[in-house]
Amino acid sequence: MLRLGSPRRRINIGLIGMTFVLSIFAGRLIQMQGLDSKVYAAAAADQRQHTENIPAKRGSITDVNGHELAVTVEARDVSIDPSKVPEAGRANVAAVLAKHLGKDQQEIAAKLATPNTRYQLLARGVDPVVASRLLQARVPALSAKKTYRRLYPAGDLAGSLVGFVGDEGDGLGGMEQARNSLLAGRDGEMRVETGRDGLRIPMTSSQRTAPVNGRDVRLTIDRDIQWAAQKSIGEQVRESGAESGTVIVMDVRNAQIIAMANSPELDLNDWREAPASSYVNKAAADVFEPGSTNKVITAAAALEAGVVEPHTVFEVPDRIRCADQVLRDAHTHKTESMTFLQAMAQSSNVATIMAAREVGSEGLHKMLKKFGFGTRPGGGVPSAEAGLLPDYREWSGSQSCTVAYGQGVSVTALQMASVYQTIANGGVKIEPQIVAGTTDPSGRFVPAPPGKQTRVVSQTTAKEITAMLESAVGEEGTGQLAAIPGYRVAGKTGTANRYDAELGRYDGYTASFVGFSPADNPRLVVLSVLQNPKNGHFGGQLAAPVFKDVMTFAIKSKKIPPTGSAAPPVRTRAGQ
Known part of the structure; x- marks a missing residue:
C-alpha cells in the first residue's frame, strides 16, 4: 500500500523557507529605508542635480579715448542630442544646420551619426538671431546655451599688442593674456535637478551663484x-x-x-x-x-x-x-x-x-x-x-x-x-x-x-x-x-x-x-x-x-x- 508524505511537514518546510527569504528582504529594507536612507537619498539627489556654468562677460579693451579694440557680445553655443535624431532624417537635419551655421554639411552629418552619445557641440559663438532661427526650424533635440564671443572691431589695429582669446575664453596673447584675470572676471554656476532626458524637473529647487563680470582695460594707445x-x-x-x-x-x-x-x-x-x-x-x-x-x-x-x-x-x-x-x-x-x-x-x-x-x-x-x-x-x-x-x-x-x-x-x-x-x-x-x-x-x-x-x-x-x-x-x-x-x-x-x-x-x-x-x-x-x-x-x-x-x-x-x-x-x- 502506497503511503504519502505528511503535508504538514511540507508546509512547515515551505513556511520556514519563505520566512527566511522574507527576513532577508525585510533586513535589506530596514537597512535601505532606515540605516542608509540618507546615503541613498543623497545619491539619488546627485543623480538628479547638475551644475550649469554661467559665463561671466569679459571686459573690453579700448584705446585712450574709449574706442573699442576688443569687445564681448552675447552669443550661443549650439549643440544637439544625436540619439534623438532619426536615422532617416539625418541628411535633411544636417543640411538645415549647415546652412544656418555656415558649416560643412558632411562635418555636421558625421556628428549626427553618433547615436550612442547624448551631446555633440555643433558651433561656438553663434549669433543669437541665427540660433533663434534654428530653434524655430524645429530641429529635434537642438539646444542653444547662452555664452559670449569676443569681437575685434579694429581688425589688425595694434593686433599683436591687444592679443586674442581662445575657444575656452582665456587670453592667448598680448593684453588679452597679460590682463586675463582682470578681463575674464569669474564665472557663476547654477545647480538644478534634471530627469533622465536632461530636462529640468519643474518645481524643484535650484542654487545660483551669480557671475562676476570682467573689468575694462583702457590702453594709452591713440x-x-x-x-x-x-x-x-x-x-x-x-x-x-x-x-x-x-x-x-x-x-x-x-x-x-x-x-x-x-x-x-x-x-x-x-x-x-x-x-x-x-x-x-x-x-x-x-x-x-x-x-x-x-x-x-x-x-x-x-x-x-x-x-x-x-x-x-x-x-x-x-x-x-x-x-x-x-x-x-x-x-x-x-x-x-x-x-x-x-x-x-x-x-x-x-x-x-x-x-x-x-x-x-x-x-x-x-x-x-x-x-x-x-x-x-x-x-x-x-x-x-x-x-x-x-x-x-x-x-x-x-x-x-x-x-x-x-x-x-x-x-x-x-x-x-x-x-x-x-x-x-x-x-x-x-x-x-x-x-x-x-x-x-x-x-x-x-x-x-x-x-x-x-x-x-x-x-x-x-x-x-x-x-x-x-x-x-x-x-x-x-x-x-x-x-x-x-x-x-x-x-x-x-x-x-x-x-x-x-x-x-x-x-x-x-x-x-x-x-x-x-x-x-x-x-x-x-x-x-x-x-x-x-x-x-x-x-x-x-x-x-x-x-x-x-x-x-x-x-x-x-x-x-x-x-x-x-x-x-x-x-x-x-x-x-
Missing part, C-alpha cells in the same frame, strides 16, 4: 595715431623689401605709449590662419643691435664723466684699430678735425670710439645699465624683453669699441624709445606705460599710477645731447629726411649689421631713426625700425622718412604747435 603709424611703416616695409618694421610713439612727459605698430601686423579677426610669428609684439619682444642710435649713450657717459665737451676737438681718421679689428666710418675721408658735436651729427664711428676710450668700458657699461639696457622694462607692456648687455669684463677687445656705436649690445625698440624719452625729458627716465587705467567692480574708471621716475643724467647733459641731435637733423647731419618744416626736430639715424639667429651669423642690416619734437620743448618721441631691408639699408634713407610721416601726423593730431623759435647757432666744425 587709435588714430596707431593707424597712421601702421600705415607708414607698412608702406615702407613693402617699398624697401624689409622683413619687418616697427614704430613707437611715446609721450615725453609721462612715457605713455601712444602708438606701438608692427608690420606685418596680426589681424585679430583671422588669428587662427596667421603664422605664429605674427602673434608676437615685435616692438617689445624682438631684440636687435641698435647701431648709431646708441651713440647718445656714449655721448652721455663722456659728458657726465667730464672727459669731453660738445666742442672738444678730435683728429678723426676714417678708420681705427681695436684689438685685432680695424673699424671704419660709414664713408671714407681724410683725417679731419671734428668737434664732438660734429662727430655726433655726422655719426662718426671713429670719433665715438675715441670718446668711449676716454670713458672706459666700465663707465660705458654703467651708463648703458642706467638707461635700462639688460633690464626688462616695467609698465605692463606684454612680451617685453630685456635685450642683451654682456658684463664689460667679458667684452672682447673689439667689442669694447663696437659697443660705443651700438654693435655687440642688443635692445628692443621699446628700450631704445625709452632712451630718447629720457634725453627729451631732461635726463629723467620714466617707466614706459601702456595701460591708462581700468574699471573697478562698480564700473568706475580708475587711472593707472604714474611710472617710476629715475634721473639718469643731468639736465645740462640732456640739453647738450639734444643740441647734438638737432644738428644731426640739420644740413650737415645724417637725418635730414626727418626734418619737419616749421618744427625743431632732434634725432639720430642708425644703421647696424643685423645678426640672424637662424643663420648663426651677421646678415643684412637694421635701419632705424629715433627722435623727438619740438626739440626745445619736447612732447613726442617717435622711433622707426626696419629689419633686413633689400632696397637700401641706411637709417637716414629708410627710417627717417617714416619718422617724419608719423611725427607730422601725431603733432597735428595732438594739436602741438611749433615753438616759433629757431635752433641756436652751434659750432659744428673745428676752427669755426
Whole structure:
C-alpha cells in the first residue's frame, strides 16, 4: 500500500523557507529605508542635480579715448542630442544646420551619426538671431546655451599688442593674456535637478551663484595715431623689401605709449590662419643691435664723466684699430678735425670710439645699465624683453669699441624709445606705460599710477645731447629726411649689421631713426625700425622718412604747435 508524505511537514518546510527569504528582504529594507536612507537619498539627489556654468562677460579693451579694440557680445553655443535624431532624417537635419551655421554639411552629418552619445557641440559663438532661427526650424533635440564671443572691431589695429582669446575664453596673447584675470572676471554656476532626458524637473529647487563680470582695460594707445603709424611703416616695409618694421610713439612727459605698430601686423579677426610669428609684439619682444642710435649713450657717459665737451676737438681718421679689428666710418675721408658735436651729427664711428676710450668700458657699461639696457622694462607692456648687455669684463677687445656705436649690445625698440624719452625729458627716465587705467567692480574708471621716475643724467647733459641731435637733423647731419618744416626736430639715424639667429651669423642690416619734437620743448618721441631691408639699408634713407610721416601726423593730431623759435647757432666744425 502506497503511503504519502505528511503535508504538514511540507508546509512547515515551505513556511520556514519563505520566512527566511522574507527576513532577508525585510533586513535589506530596514537597512535601505532606515540605516542608509540618507546615503541613498543623497545619491539619488546627485543623480538628479547638475551644475550649469554661467559665463561671466569679459571686459573690453579700448584705446585712450574709449574706442573699442576688443569687445564681448552675447552669443550661443549650439549643440544637439544625436540619439534623438532619426536615422532617416539625418541628411535633411544636417543640411538645415549647415546652412544656418555656415558649416560643412558632411562635418555636421558625421556628428549626427553618433547615436550612442547624448551631446555633440555643433558651433561656438553663434549669433543669437541665427540660433533663434534654428530653434524655430524645429530641429529635434537642438539646444542653444547662452555664452559670449569676443569681437575685434579694429581688425589688425595694434593686433599683436591687444592679443586674442581662445575657444575656452582665456587670453592667448598680448593684453588679452597679460590682463586675463582682470578681463575674464569669474564665472557663476547654477545647480538644478534634471530627469533622465536632461530636462529640468519643474518645481524643484535650484542654487545660483551669480557671475562676476570682467573689468575694462583702457590702453594709452591713440587709435588714430596707431593707424597712421601702421600705415607708414607698412608702406615702407613693402617699398624697401624689409622683413619687418616697427614704430613707437611715446609721450615725453609721462612715457605713455601712444602708438606701438608692427608690420606685418596680426589681424585679430583671422588669428587662427596667421603664422605664429605674427602673434608676437615685435616692438617689445624682438631684440636687435641698435647701431648709431646708441651713440647718445656714449655721448652721455663722456659728458657726465667730464672727459669731453660738445666742442672738444678730435683728429678723426676714417678708420681705427681695436684689438685685432680695424673699424671704419660709414664713408671714407681724410683725417679731419671734428668737434664732438660734429662727430655726433655726422655719426662718426671713429670719433665715438675715441670718446668711449676716454670713458672706459666700465663707465660705458654703467651708463648703458642706467638707461635700462639688460633690464626688462616695467609698465605692463606684454612680451617685453630685456635685450642683451654682456658684463664689460667679458667684452672682447673689439667689442669694447663696437659697443660705443651700438654693435655687440642688443635692445628692443621699446628700450631704445625709452632712451630718447629720457634725453627729451631732461635726463629723467620714466617707466614706459601702456595701460591708462581700468574699471573697478562698480564700473568706475580708475587711472593707472604714474611710472617710476629715475634721473639718469643731468639736465645740462640732456640739453647738450639734444643740441647734438638737432644738428644731426640739420644740413650737415645724417637725418635730414626727418626734418619737419616749421618744427625743431632732434634725432639720430642708425644703421647696424643685423645678426640672424637662424643663420648663426651677421646678415643684412637694421635701419632705424629715433627722435623727438619740438626739440626745445619736447612732447613726442617717435622711433622707426626696419629689419633686413633689400632696397637700401641706411637709417637716414629708410627710417627717417617714416619718422617724419608719423611725427607730422601725431603733432597735428595732438594739436602741438611749433615753438616759433629757431635752433641756436652751434659750432659744428673745428676752427669755426
